[in-house]
Amino acid sequence: MSVYIIAEAGVNHNGSIEIAKEMVDSAKAAGADCIKFQTFVSKNIVSKNAKKAEYQQQNTAANESQLEMLKKLELSFEEFIELNNYCRSKDIEFLSTGFDFDSIDFLSSLNMKRWKIPSGEITNLPYLIKIAKLNKPIILSTGMSTMEEIKDALEVLVKYGAGEITVLHCTTEYPTPYVDVNLSAMNTIKQELNVPVGYSDHTKGIHISIAAVARGATVIEKHFTLNRKMEGPDHKASLEPIELKEMVNAIRNTEVAIGDGNKIPAGSELKNIVIARKSIVANRCIKKGEAFTEENITVKRPGNGISPMKWFEVIGNIANRDFEEDELIDL
Template identity: 75%
Template structure:
């Protein structure tokens, strides 16, 4: 099964439906399987007293609350209906994370194929139950989480009837320092829960999600933007369209390259075996009846004669005919 690549638009549309549609076009052009947005009613997910994250303050300033910032990034439910239809038209899967119950109910009416639980809600018991009871495949992000947090969340989802869970390793910092990525944690998650694993990436560049695929990720989520210089909290830690396209292409190459666990010559390399390997050849002219020795035999290319692995079997045998120097030895 191919790696499922989510182009995370998030709120990088800056509250503009027109920009969101351009992002759909960009994600489709890049070859992503899915474009994901964030659906929320700002006043239902952030109180008046909620401050901004440090990275949000760096990008949007300190003169407004988190609620004020989020209010400017909302798209209405009607706009999401239009956006969902636009994704169908462009033949790319529409996905959006619902951050509050009203948004979840609305998104459920759009008949999304799967649900994405954000890192910030992995400890939100009522939220987890509501998503589980929708009985659709879930992708669970685990930024800021301990293994116990993940255990608790997976247990809640399973206790409420959910069986199809993919767990994404994630570090919730924008951008994530490379030393904080800890890709090896994906293996720990897979070994403990026996579920498909993936990686939600917030590093700069494309190399870390590519590495994650090589390590077994079946889902990759990566933020992207039309322009990193746009105003907004997430643009600086996002890929631009050409970078997103390069990441998708590289991931497709890596997943093809992984192959299976069996070591054997590839079809493409078999033709080179005779050229690159060596055979036992005459080191000098050898007369019929002469004894093969370590002095009159040697090993040279091509490799379509007797294998040097039979060297000691050859020593002491008699030449059945005359051999010229460099001629392949025959018995």
């Protein structure tokens, strides 16, 4: 089964349905399986006094609250209906994270194939129950979480009817410093919780996502933008379209390269065995009736004669004919 690649548009449309549609086109052109947005009613998810995160303060207007920032990034439910239809017309899966109950109820009416729970909601019990009761497959991000918190969330989701759950290792910092990536935690989650795992990547560049695939990630989520120079909280930690395409191609190549684990000669290298390996050959002219010794035989290319692994089986045998120097020995 191929790695499921989510192109995370998030709020990088800056509240514009037209930019959102351009992002759909870019995600499709890059070869992503899915484009994911964020659906929310600003006043339902953040209070008037909530401060912005440090990275949000650095990348947006300094004198606005988190509520004011989010309001500018909000798309209406009607616009999400339009986006869902647009994704269908472009043959790419539409996915959006609902951040509040009104948004979840709305997104449920769109009959999405799966649901994505963001890292910030992993300790939100009523939220987890509501998502679980939709009885759909779930992708759960785990930024800022301990193993105990992940276990607690999974217990709730399973208890209330969730479908298959894929757990994404994640670090909630934009961009994530490489020292904080800790890809090994992805394998710990898989081993301890016996669930499919993936990686939600907030690092710069594409190579950490590729490394995650090599370590067994079945889902990769990566933020992208049309232009990193755009104003907004997430643009600077996002890929541009050409980079997204490079990431998708690299992931597809990596998953093919992982193979089935059986150590046998690859089809492409079979033709090189006779060229690269060696055989037992005459080290000098050998006369019929002469015994093969360590002085009159040696090992040289090509590898289409007796294998050097049979060296001691050849030593002491009698030549059944004359051999020229470098001629393949036969018994």
